[in-house]
Amino acid sequence: MKKQQFNLKNSMMRPLLLFFIFALGSTQQSCSSNDEPVVQEPVEDDKNNNGNSEGNNGENNKPDEPNTPKEPYFVDEFETFNEAIWTKEAHESGWTNQELQSYDEAHVSIGTDNGKSVLILTAERQGNNIYSGRVNSKGKKSFKYGRIEASIKLPKTANGLWPAFWLMGDNNKQWPACGEIDIMEMGEHNGIANGTQETFVNTAIHYGTNTANHEQEYFQKNFQTSLQDGKYHTYALDWEENWLVVSIDGENLYTYDISQASGRYEYFHDNFYILFNLAVGGSFTGITDMNDITALNDGEKVQMCIDWVKLYR
């Protein structure tokens, strides 16, 4: 659901950059399976985030590089759909973020792609109905600290698809008090406006005592190569006590300060669960009329494929 609230800290630091906020999680939801990642609107370009005095992308004590993983303690290669780990969600269209698709179990499947066994989220338009898939691991597979990474092949989002790989606090707090970490989102409306959807990628965190006090930090940039090139890319989060480091294909994208000094420590030191979804339209994309969804014509299907997800300590 779209949030239209300022993050005071960011707004003061980057007054021209913050426009409004999409949260994948939603104001009306607790952090249950009904929550969408709060999608906030990316506000910034990479150049605007460099040199941020707060130390994002930073200087200070930020970890230098993504960790070189050891052996994962959890791997799902998606050779089957493991219901002990994952839940398929079902929601009506418009349920959150003004998204156009409905989610149902039929649009989540296991299949083979180039010899890989993968989790497939299929978006499909049938007349005036759009369907898609979304899964979460709430109450089944949650974790705190360490590294999570997933190998994902994204569809071309232009225009109107909105894939996401993200985390929510696995607790009973209402959003955004539960905490939200959006590792990867694509399809945001600035990428549409600039014709850079294949490279334009977003990451965000959302937090705050309640919806009226929602805060976020959002980062977006054009990655150096297409992330919608028909190949699998690795999206990762390294999470330690003071930092969240988001990386793509081993390259640091952005670092969030979650230390005590950041004032938001409490929101990012709980167990978090995993979500993957392929939304269509909605506030993040700026498209709320399905006839403006050029990525998914009537009768078409498009897929987001996840080859594996891994957790490391």
Ligand SMILES: [Ca+2]
């Ligand atoms: Ca696999």
